[in-house]
Amino acid sequence: METTDSKHQKTGSIKQSRSPFDLIVNQIWRKKSLTERWPQSSVSRFFKKSDNSTKTDCSTGRDGLEEVSLDSEANENKSTISAAVLPNFPSLEELDLSWNESIGGALNVLTSHFQHIPQLRVLELSSCALSALDISSLGESIQLLVNIEKIDLSWNCDLGGNLLLFTQKLQPSFTLKILKLVDCNLTAEDGIALGKTLSVITNLEILDLSMNKHVGCGLAGLFQELKCVPHLQVLKLCNCGLTQENIQDLGIALNHVPAMKKLVLSRNSIAGGFKESATHLLNVTELQVFDIHDCSLTEDDISALTQIIPLLKNLQVLNLAMNKNIGDAVRNLIARIRFLPKFKGLGVNNCNLFKESIVELADTLPNLTELETLDLSWNKCLSGNVGLLVQMLQSETRLRVVKLCSCNLTGQDLASLVSLSCAGFLSSLETLHLTYNDTVDDQSWVMFFKEIDGLKALSELDIGLMPLSHRECSPWLAVLLSCLPRLPSLLELGMHHWVISASQCELLDTFNHQHQRNIHFTY
The missing domain is CATH 3.80.10.10 (Ribonuclease Inhibitor)
Incomplete structure (x- = not known):
């Protein structure tokens, strides 16, 4: 994720040398008649090995092309060229069009060919400047991707207020496991719409709504519907405008997701939220990563967590960074980390620690035999x-x-x-x-x-x-x-x-x- 949120910047001209994709295209051409062939020149320029890349943009497997990643510097229209290519690869499993903003407004050209790639498992359209029309088009065609497991629509700001155009078309037969909607300007209404969709995508394992600071008010309903996704393992809600009340609602919902392994609530002002809700963490016994940095936590929050965290025997990473008001209470929590046999990472940077906490940490360190990261x-x-x-x-x-x-x-x-x-x-x-x-x-x-x-x-x-x-x-x-x-x-x-x-x-x-x-x- 770091960093990873920034857009790739590339320089240099497109080389005229043959790319790995040319070989694939030639193989297809040998099997087709002249009337079935589509122009090779455009595709050759579009699918190519990047000057700065160590791997090719197209990879093949036993059954043909398995993964396609499109170069953001190509001069041709991405959607048009992709649409021309898709019918030739019925075994395509991964399609990554991320960081191609020229796709925005023309996605329907691509989605109209989804019936040709029924084996697709991964669809990534992050930072493609998708419009409301694109979202609607994607929603209308998504039912054709019956094997889809991962959808990433992150960094498309027009998704905000229009998520329903996509989610209302999801089908109960979907095998969707990963849904990422990072920094999409989602609204409270979008949060409500997504909550209603959870009853359809019951196989969901990873949900990332981070950097949507206005979605918090609409998450109460989503939390109530977490009972529909019992296999959920990762929930990321960084900077989502969560409040103390949200944490209480989420705490109750954790009873329904016992498989949770990673919970990220960082950069939300949830002071006092764990005072009454910390006990619900006992229901996620598989929790490995708990990230609550920069959450304005209070001494009462830390005191409540001190009673619960030592009982989470699978916990490996605890991030308390940038909580400057936890005072001396964190000393007791640090002391009890010694009871976590798999503990690997502690982040207490910028927490205004007292010397007593350092002394307690020194006494605890010999017991943390698996510790790998200390900040x-x-x-x-x-x-x-x-x-x-x-x-x-x-x-x-x-x-x-x-x-x-x-x-x-x-x-x-x-x-x-x-x-x-x-x-x-x-x-x-x-x-x-x-x-x-x-x-x-x-x-x-x-x-x-x-x-x-x-x-x-x-x-x-x-x-x-x-x-x-x-x-x-x-x-x-x-x-x-x-x-x-x-x-x-x-x-x-x-x-x-x-x-x-x-x-x-x-x-x-x-x-x-x-x-x-x-x-x-x-x-």
Whole structure:
């Protein structure tokens, strides 16, 4: 998902070389008479291998073409060309037309040929500038795709207020498992319409309505209808305008979706919502990921969750980030995470943690033997206290990602990390973010790069400064260069806002050339 929401930007001209799709077309031509053949030239230009791609845009299987992805830079009309192609591929299973805005207003040309692709399982039309007419056309033809399992209509803003044109045509015979409607400007009426549709798409496993901030008022009915989708495993409602009342309604609905594995409620102002509803989480015993970051949670919310979360034995990831009013209550929750045997990821960045919470985390860490991700960024209480965490880790960890951004770290904090790495306890670490710690002096960075060792798997390191900071990297650059061979997996080194001269940039490039490395230095 990160990032992934932004549109692809491509450059360069269309190459005239033969694409993998040409071979497929030629095979079809050999089996058809002259009167059955359609113009090859347009299709050849449209289905091609991208200059920047590592894989082809068309792939074949035993029964012919299984997947088609259309290049957004093609000059021909996407819908017209696609319509010409579809009748030739009755075994087509995946069709991805995403990020082609010229499709908007002409989708009916494509949907009129849906009867030729009855095996289609995946249809992706995200960011295609679909109009109300397109949505209506899709609704009228969708019943022809009896094997459809995934539909993605994300980032089509005109879907808002018009969702009923699509949902009212869905049939009970559908095998739809995945429905994504991210950032579609959905309204409360759309939420109501979708709720009524759940009784038809009973096989639904993944529903993503994120980034529709006006849909919240219409979700009460949808929550009531969750009883119709007992196989639902993923529900994403990030930034959907949820309220405290919505959380109470959702809590009751969780009784009907015991298979739920991932629940995302982030970026909704639901302060106080869990005070009375947290107990309903006990009905989703399979829950693995619980994301409630930036939800304005209160100490009462955290106190209620503290009683329930330790009982969710399958929970692997808990994201509480950006809840700045949870105070000291989170300390007790952190302490009880030790009872989760499969726990892998904790996000408490920007939570205004107190030192007592860090002490409690230090005491809990030895019990979190499966922990892979730890994000403590933007908590100033960590300054001078990293040693408290390190001293409790006396064996190799599974940590892959550690983020300590903007924590006012000191030289002693860096020394604690060095000690842990040299002991071999961070051998699995892949990502280490120390960004925005302008409080670390130059000599401490010299020590860090001179002594750091044991990070054989580290692929991403970020030591960038705050945007308005500008410091010379001269005091430690030479030591960094001598350190890089000890980081054999490093691919990304973030050095934003450090002042680096042209000659110093050349030294970095020379290192890559001489050591046959391809480290991306960002500054």
